[in-house]
Amino acid sequence: QQQVKQSPQSLIVQKGGISIINCAYENTAFDYFPWYQQFPGKGPALLIAIRPDVSEKKEGRFTISFNKSAKQFSLHIMDSQPGDSATYFCAASSGGGADGLTFGKGTHLIIQP
Amino acid sequence: DSGVTQTPKHLITATGQRVTLRCSPRSGDLSVYWYQQSLDQGLQFLIQYYNGEERAKGNILERFSAQQFPDLHSELNLSSLELGDSALYFCASSVGGTQPQHFGDGTRLSIL
Numbered sequence: 001q002q003q004v005k006q007s008p009q010s011l012i013v014q015k016g017g018i019s020i021i022n023c024a025y026e027n028t029a030f031d032y033f034p035w036y037q038q039f040p041g042k043g044p045a046l047l048i049a050i051r052p053d054v055s056e057k058k059e060g061r062f063t064i065s066f067n068k069s070a071k072q073f074s075l076h077i078m079d080s081q082p083g084d085s086a087t088y089f090c091a092a093s094s095g096g097g098a099d100g101l102t103f104g105k106g107t108h109l110i111i112q113p
Numbered sequence: 114d115s116g117v118t119q120t121p122k123h124l125i126t127a128t129g130q131r132v133t134l135r136c137s138p139r140s141g142d143l144s145v146y147w148y149q150q151s152l153d154q155g156l157q158f159l160i161q162y163y164n165g166e167e168r169a170k171g172n173i174l175e176r177f178s179a180q181q182f183p184d185l186h187s188e189l190n191l192s193s194l195e196l197g198d199s200a201l202y203f204c205a206s207s208v209g210g211t212q213p214q215h216f217g218d219g220t221r222l223s224i225l
Binding site for chain 2: 032034036041042043044045046049089091095096097098099100101102103104105106
């Protein structure tokens, strides 16, 4: 059972555009939702995270939108740059983030110059 | 650099063998998590330790085990290896509680 569904699998965006990645979860016990960025040969690096008491969180060019009733959350990357080309994973956990993370399958993002 | 150190970076071995993967968490972090990343299963949580004690288990096979030592480093032991165990194994650490997890760069395990 895939508890976190992520789409799209791959995404191509022009430089300067907005990249949008979506995730949906099933487990209502989840209460912590991070996004990770992974470059080839490296481990996932935490980008931004949100808890269900807020509907949006912004850090620089990265924004998480969270819809608790729909059990969906998304990552928006504004003014996308070639250096943003990477694989992005959404994740979820319970225990406020203390528990192990359940990951989506990942989105391979390519930003074309 | 996340501050989480994993060794070795690469490991090549044969079916039926046993290997040990090592993780040194960030300074001050008490909690260690192990994950497996494969093409078909994606990133999966295996097991968590907190201050030397096992805290939670995920999709960890019985052939796999882990421990966290008094100096807080952790080891993941994989035995009776099968071709399907070929994957990237990541360690993550956190201070504990609701603090975020920071990942190392992984150990790539290849079973021949």
